[in-house]
Amino acid sequence: MRATERLLKKARRLSGLRVLHVNSCRQGGGVAEILSSLTPLMNDVGIATEWLVIDGPPEFFAFTKDLHNGLQGQPLPLDPSGVTLHREIARINARQASLADFDVVIVHDPQPLPMVEARGRQTWIWCCHIDLSEPSPNVWNYLAPTVEQYEAVVFSLK
Numbered sequence: 001m002r003a004t005e006r007l008l009k010k011a012r013r014l015s016g017l018r019v020l021h022v023n024s025c026r027q028g029g030g031v032a033e034i035l036s037s038l039t040p041l042m043n044d045v046g047i048a049t050e051w052l053v054i055d056g057p058p059e060f061f062a063f064t065k066d067l068h069n070g071l072q073g074q075p076l077p078l079d080p081s082g083v084t085l086h087r088e089i090a091r092i093n094a095r096q097a098s099l100a101d102f103d104v105v106i107v108h109d110p111q112p113l114p115m116v117e118a119r120g121r122q123t124w125i126w127c128c129h130i131d132l133s134e135p136s137p138n139v140w141n142y143l144a145p146t147v148e149q150y151e152a153v154v155f156s157l158k
Helices: 003-012 030-044 058-071 080-095 113-118 137-147
Strands: 018-023 048-053 104-108 123-128 152-155
Touching: 018 030, 030 048, 030 104, 058 080, 058 137, 080 113, 104 113, 113 123, 113 137
Parallel strands: 018 048, 018 104, 104 123, 123 152
Antiparallel strands: none
């Protein structure tokens, strides 16, 4: 059996599933490159899939860039106002996302991570595309309780 036939056979078992991918940019990053191909591929094999790009002010993206760097080991003091902003922007995006329309929500990287707090009956999966081999302890301590709310976590790196 060819690889394409195997893929289609496996996808048939997921027919009717509604999936939402969530990340923080439509272009210019590795996740955007993945989702620009993966989303139409999933739809082509019969898995109803949408892609949501979250929105927020520049201060939100500056803070989450710091989180990204902290997860990769850069020492980083966490600004309490940044933490509050991170969670509030995630809540706003979750409210606007029509989450009830989906069976599975797949969140990519730390920017939209707290959206899981708006969970309904969906299965939530966090895809981490960041090197977590030596994260800054205070950044990981901030994010870990949120990560623990996910049913599954997928790591792109060892």
